[in-house]
Amino acid sequence: xxxxxxxxxxxxxxxxxxxxxxxxxxxxxxxxxxxxxxxxxxxxxxxxxxxxxxxxxxxxxxxxxxxxxxxxxxxxxxxxxxxxxxxxxxxxxxxxxxxxxxxxxxxxxxxxxxxxxxxxxxxxxxxxxxxxxxxxxxxxxxxxxxxxxxxxxxxxxxxxxxxxxxxxxxxxxxxxxxxxxxxxxxxxxxxxxxxxxxxxxxxxxxxxxxxxxxxxxxxxxxxxxxxxxxxxxxxxxxxxxxxxxxxxxxxxxxxxxxxxxxxxxxxxxxxxxxxxxxxx
Numbered sequence: 001x002x003x004x005x006x007x008x009x010x011x012x013x014x015x016x017x018x019x020x021x022x023x024x025x026x027x028x029x030x031x032x033x034x035x036x037x038x039x040x041x042x043x044x045x046x047x048x049x050x051x052x053x054x055x056x057x058x059x060x061x062x063x064x065x066x067x068x069x070x071x072x073x074x075x076x077x078x079x080x081x082x083x084x085x086x087x088x089x090x091x092x093x094x095x096x097x098x099x100x101x102x103x104x105x106x107x108x109x110x111x112x113x114x115x116x117x118x119x120x121x122x123x124x125x126x127x128x129x130x131x132x133x134x135x136x137x138x139x140x141x142x143x144x145x146x147x148x149x150x151x152x153x154x155x156x157x158x159x160x161x162x163x164x165x166x167x168x169x170x171x172x173x174x175x176x177x178x179x180x181x182x183x184x185x186x187x188x189x190x191x192x193x194x195x196x197x198x199x200x201x202x203x204x205x206x207x208x209x210x211x212x213x214x215x216x217x218x219x220x221x222x223x224x225x226x227x228x229x230x231x232x233x234x235x236x237x238x239x240x241x242x243x244x245x246x247x248x249x250x251x252x253x254x255x256x257x258x259x260x261x262x263x264x265x266x267x268x269x270x271x272x273x274x275x276x277x278x279x280x
Contacts, residue, residue, distance in 0.1 A: 020091035035226040037070035053159030058082040065134030069098030088114040117143040124153040136195035159275035164196030167270035184243035196272035208276025220267040223260035
């Protein structure tokens with residue numbers, strides 16, 4: 001969480017998760033994923049999502065766009081020794097890091113380098129397929145959903161969880177500047193910044209039955225290193241795209257630092273989940 005499902009579609013895109021192995025320091029992005037994954041509210045979100053997705057002991061599960069394996073390790077614990085989980089990601093750097101972290105954690109996971117639009121698995125190979133914070137990063141992600149359906153058995157579940165960047169809320173004094181930075185980043189950076197709100201419709205269009213949805217509001221209560229880096233990256237990006245000036249960026253970050261020093265910093269983001277059953 002997050003990673004892309006296809007590196008080849010990332011040419012010319014500013015989203016580095018489309019081409020992690022082409023970045024100067026791919027393991028820096030691995031560090032971001034693990035920092036976020038370690039946050040207590042993110043752990044609660046993953047537990048709630050996997051329960052909603054119906055991941056049970058003994059299941060065979062595909063984790064598509066696995067990144068460094070944060071979700072894959074959670075799935076391994078959930079399916080137990082009788083189950084199996086395979087994480088796939090197009091990034092060789094991420095897959096190597098995922099394997100290393102799984103070994104260190106003693107998690108029973110397998111990982112493969114693979115393109116989510118052309119999965120190297122037979123039809124109906126899994127009981128469930130999940131993709132967590134993946135689709136917003138992927139152009140033409142309907143191909144990814146179609147592959148998830150193909151490799152899941154009849155009666156099995158496909159489940160997706162994604163952010164919706166139209167719901168990112170930060171409480172800072174300069175509301176107009178905050179909107180310019182947040183919206184300016186989302187609209188120029190991600191292929192599908194509003195991905196979350198369309199998941200129910202898209203799973204139905206993919207042919208799934210008994211499609212259900214759930215919303216999760218994630219509050220970032222602490223101005224930690226991950227949140228600080230998230231804001232700094234948005235400022236750097238919108239400065240490069242001339243959405244804001246350097247002075248505006250410095251001032252906005254100073255507002256965030258001041259709010260954190262007072263204990264008043266607030267940020268929240270909506271995540272939306274959808275799951276459906278593969279027909280017979």
